[in-house]
Amino acid sequence: MKHSRNSVTSIEVAKLAGVSQSSVSRAFSHEGPVSVKTRRKVLDAARKLGYQPNAMARSLITRRTSMVGMVIANVHNNPFYTEVLDLLSRKFQKLGQKVMLFIVNRDQNLDDILPQLLEYQVEGILVTAATLSSTMAEECERWGRPVAMINRYVPGVHASWFCCANYEGGKMVAKLLLDANHQRPAFLAGSEDTTTSIDRERGFMEILNQEKVEALREIGEYTYQDAYDAAIRLLDRKDPPDAIFCANDIMALGVMDAAKNGLGLKIPEEVSIIGFDDIPMSSWSSYSLTTVRQPIQRMVDASVEELLNRIENPEREPLQEVIPGELVIRGSARMPGGLSSGWVISQDR
Amino acid sequence: MKHSRNSVTSIEVAKLAGVSQSSVSRAFSHEGPVSVKTRRKVLDAARKLGYQPNAMARSLITRRTSMVGMVIANVHNNPFYTEVLDLLSRKFQKLGQKVMLFIVNRDQNLDDILPQLLEYQVEGILVTAATLSSTMAEECERWGRPVAMINRYVPGVHASWFCCANYEGGKMVAKLLLDANHQRPAFLAGSEDTTTSIDRERGFMEILNQEKVEALREIGEYTYQDAYDAAIRLLDRKDPPDAIFCANDIMALGVMDAAKNGLGLKIPEEVSIIGFDDIPMSSWSSYSLTTVRQPIQRMVDASVEELLNRIENPEREPLQEVIPGELVIRGSARMPGGLSSGWVISQDR
DNA sequence: TATGTTAATGAAAAGGTATTCATAATTTAG
DNA sequence: CTAAATTATGAATACCTTTTCATTAACATA
Numbered sequence: 001m002k003h004s005r006n007s008v009t010s011i012e013v014a015k016l017a018g019v020s021q022s023s024v025s026r027a028f029s030h031e032g033p034v035s036v037k038t039r040r041k042v043l044d045a046a047r048k049l050g051y052q053p054n055a056m057a058r059s060l061i062t063r064r065t066s067m068v069g070m071v072i073a074n075v076h077n078n079p080f081y082t083e084v085l086d087l088l089s090r091k092f093q094k095l096g097q098k099v100m101l102f103i104v105n106r107d108q109n110l111d112d113i114l115p116q117l118l119e120y121q122v123e124g125i126l127v128t129a130a131t132l133s134s135t136m137a138e139e140c141e142r143w144g145r146p147v148a149m150i151n152r153y154v155p156g157v158h159a160s161w162f163c164c165a166n167y168e169g170g171k172m173v174a175k176l177l178l179d180a181n182h183q184r185p186a187f188l189a190g191s192e193d194t195t196t197s198i199d200r201e202r203g204f205m206e207i208l209n210q211e212k213v214e215a216l217r218e219i220g221e222y223t224y225q226d227a228y229d230a231a232i233r234l235l236d237r238k239d240p241p242d243a244i245f246c247a248n249d250i251m252a253l254g255v256m257d258a259a260k261n262g263l264g265l266k267i268p269e270e271v272s273i274i275g276f277d278d279i280p281m282s283s284w285s286s287y288s289l290t291t292v293r294q295p296i297q298r299m300v301d302a303s304v305e306e307l308l309n310r311i312e313n314p315e316r317e318p319l320q321e322v323i324p325g326e327l328v329i330r331g332s333a334r335m336p337g338g339l340s341s342g343w344v345i346s347q348d349r
Numbered sequence: 350m351k352h353s354r355n356s357v358t359s360i361e362v363a364k365l366a367g368v369s370q371s372s373v374s375r376a377f378s379h380e381g382p383v384s385v386k387t388r389r390k391v392l393d394a395a396r397k398l399g400y401q402p403n404a405m406a407r408s409l410i411t412r413r414t415s416m417v418g419m420v421i422a423n424v425h426n427n428p429f430y431t432e433v434l435d436l437l438s439r440k441f442q443k444l445g446q447k448v449m450l451f452i453v454n455r456d457q458n459l460d461d462i463l464p465q466l467l468e469y470q471v472e473g474i475l476v477t478a479a480t481l482s483s484t485m486a487e488e489c490e491r492w493g494r495p496v497a498m499i500n501r502y503v504p505g506v507h508a509s510w511f512c513c514a515n516y517e518g519g520k521m522v523a524k525l526l527l528d529a530n531h532q533r534p535a536f537l538a539g540s541e542d543t544t545t546s547i548d549r550e551r552g553f554m555e556i557l558n559q560e561k562v563e564a565l566r567e568i569g570e571y572t573y574q575d576a577y578d579a580a581i582r583l584l585d586r587k588d589p590p591d592a593i594f595c596a597n598d599i600m601a602l603g604v605m606d607a608a609k610n611g612l613g614l615k616i617p618e619e620v621s622i623i624g625f626d627d628i629p630m631s632s633w634s635s636y637s638l639t640t641v642r643q644p645i646q647r648m649v650d651a652s653v654e655e656l657l658n659r660i661e662n663p664e665r666e667p668l669q670e671v672i673p674g675e676l677v678i679r680g681s682a683r684m685p686g687g688l689s690s691g692w693v694i695s696q697d698r
Numbered sequence: 699t700a701t702g703t704t705a706a707t708g709a710a711a712a713g714g715t716a717t718t719c720a721t722a723a724t725t726t727a728g
Numbered sequence: 729c730t731a732a733a734t735t736a737t738g739a740a741t742a743c744c745t746t747t748t749c750a751t752t753a754a755c756a757t758a
Binding site: 009010011021022024025026029031032053054055056057058059060061062 | 743745746747758
């Protein structure tokens with residue numbers, strides 16, 4: 001026999017089990033008192049009919065859905081966010097939350113996504129690699145739907161966010177390059193309008209300026225190909241840089257390919273390359289990229305826990321945190337003479 | 350003012366607009382007749398109150414949710430499935446479907462996922478890179494929840510599926526290698542229990558057997574690292590292979606790194622490497638991997654359309670399709686002398 | 699045994715919408 | 729200008745749960 005849709009209701013189960021519908025509900029929801037005898041009867045009947053409580057009906061009365069919205073960009077062209085997506089999803093699952101997923105473009109306006117999320121009564125929204133406008137975030141929060149962001153923040157917004165210490169990361173890289181006696185560094189920006197790229201550059205430039213070192217600059221739009229092209233432009237000048245700090249790893253890999261295979265340069269002898277993220281490919285022997293590892297697990301854990309926390313306690317004020325990254329020294333950048341010079345060399349994972 | 354949860358109902362809107370609740374519903378659902386005047390009044394009031402229809406309540410009565418379940422594995426360690434996830438999600442979005450996402454392990458049992466999907470009344474389920482047991486699939490279908498799979502099938506199962514022509518792909522690769530005069534090919538399997546790996550190997554071996562060519566064999570579990578290790582074992586023997594066909598690209602990249610950087614071999618002069626998938630990295634200049642491109646866009650389009658189609662027409666029989674892949678000739682495999690020999694050389698995307 | 703407590707049960711209401719049906723308003727045809 | 733047909737509206741119902749409340753059964757205490 002073929003059921004057109006799942007039409008088995010608690011009433012039918014009740015009938016078969018010879019109890020009231022209320023008892024069926026109690027047997028399933030672990031709330032309220034049920035005798036072991038009726039529970040058994042109910043579960044037997046339910047199994048026989050293939051009954052399953054209807055989450056929609058339940059949510060209508062409990063006003064809880066156990067659903068969260070997840071908005072993520074850049075998932076296909078940056079393995080870092082693939083990993084974030086993976087970890088987020090699994091963490092939510094483990095904590096009993098259902099995930100409603102929206103994949104967007106980095107620069108996409110979320111104004112048409114939000115209504116859908118709210119319509120479906122998600123209890124909270126997690127945004128990463130995309131930016132929720134300040135007004136939109138306020139709107140969500142005002143309706144009791146907490147928002148948490150990863151690696152993105154909006155000044156003064158009433159929402160939680162968790163970022164890698166991008167500014168400090170940029171500083172670390174600059175110090176490393178100067179210590180290793182680089183004379184002519186360059187910065188390869190991601191997208192001009194992302195705080196991640198901006199902050200990494202700010203930290204980087206801050207140190208260089210202190211030492212009165214000027215830096216070249218190009219834009220790679222956070223993609224392999226744009227970075228490859230930018231690297232060619234950069235390295236093909238009469239006065240090429242001797243080091244390139246890229247706003248993320250995927251660009252750094254593009255730059256390495258451009259330098260090595262495009263222009264036949266030796267890395268790190270002729271040019272040092274440093275990235276940011278520490279995606280899996282950075283440790284591959286073809287690249288061996290020196291980079292700043294983002295504390296991805298901690299960012300994920302913190303943001304999920306914070307989000308669920310604020311769902312349970314709506315009065316709680318949103319939390320924001322900057323979590324330090326760590327330098328991962330591999331082979332793509334020349335090292336300071338001593339090497340001992342106090343650098344923390346992180347192990348590969 | 351802070352609303353505890355979204356508590357604005359159609360009744361409040363009706364009150365403010367001075368119409369009945371029914372009219373509010375009609376104004377929003379584009380069903381039934383509404384005069385332009387009342388529609389305007391309703392929408393005005395709704396905007397003022399920040400009203401949004403409650404999808405849970407709606408689904409309860411319409412018995413439709415516009416939600417589909419998406420179960421995907423391997424998303425973090427195989428860029429191919431990252432892209433599938435991305436395309437699937439966007440396609441569903443474009444067609445007005447909400448996606449409930451579950452990320453699982455390849456070998457994970459889906460028995461605990463399914464009840465959750467059914468509980469939340471998804472109207473269909475799309476599974477990729479994971480396997481739904483035959484009985485589970487039947488169960489879903491029996492309750493009117495169509496199932497579609499990408500790159501996975503279960504013999505005799507009553508579900509839709511769309512696969513790349515893995516068997517034929519394996520044959521193509523074998524022919525190419527033989528034509529280019531390779532004497533000692535090897536196959537690097539993914540996971541032993543996946544039809545993708547099995548079918549690719551079957552096609553590959555079929556041609557080799559025809560020509561009485563024996564092949565070496567190793568297992569790489571579909572990961573870069575395992576493949577790297579397997580390649581070392583393979584290439585470090587006294588009688589190493591002169592070609593390695595890998596069950597997917599990510600393994601092929603591991604094999605290339607092992608050969609080039611681990612053992613100092615020249616590719617393709619000393620060993621040819623061929624992959625399967627055509628992930629973005631395969632076209633990077635450090636690899637330039639010859640591979641079989643999966644028709645990812647077509648598989649995604651077909652499976653989504655088929656799933657929605659069967660949701661609308663539950664009586665329709667599930668459709669299955671094998672879609673041919675195409676050989677992408679790059680630089681990681683020695684070519685037949687003529688090169689003209691009739692090979693379709695695909696352009697990079 | 700009588701009485702007071704606690705546990706178990708069922709009837710009924712509530713949650714927010716879509717939809718049916720009957721009625722009212724409007725338009726069209728004659 | 730009336731009758732007929734059409735369109736717009738509102739009241740009431742249904743969707744499937746959870747939960748409250750009142751009632752009954754079971755149990756323990758004196």
